[in-house]
Amino acid sequence: MTERHVDLGSEGGMREFRTALGRFTTGVTVITTVDEEGRPAGFTANSFSALSLAPPLVLWSMQRHLPSLKAFRIGAKYAVNILAADQSALAMRFARPAADKFDGVAYEIGRGGCPLFDGCLARFEGHVTQAVDGGDHVILVGLVEWAAHRDGPPLLFSHGRLCIADALAAAA
16 A cells, blocks of 8 residues: 655645544544523534543534534533444534534433433533634533443544444454
8 A cells, every 4th residue: 555645735735634634533423512592502523532531521622613612612511422333314414504403303401401312322411621722623621520321333434434343353
């Protein structure tokens, strides 16, 4: 296989940089909150990550142009829904702009007042503690106050598309 080198200063360099980043496979989440008027807000993210066990912190990033960014203010409650392999329709729904992404979608209200979806592999609830400049994104840090999980195959994002894992045979 031929390795392609990325010159970020060249024409097409940023596109190649994005392609290189896409080689890192991630899980898929829908992160939700409630805005100041009490309306649910949310978006699909693959930028979610654990940050600390003590205290329990997670992080995710949001593009600055997302309309729901202002709802994820410092102190705002949030919920992270880690999607299972059979939840690609939910991922796509919250990845696209829509007047009301929650219209017709079944969800329950979590302990912190944010939407939670059934069938997720894990769900975390807490509040936003920090917002850090990250170029064309804002990095949000959240203190986790409650978590739940179950077994099952995850929904993944790799090479610019949703996918599912194919387990390798166990080593002998």
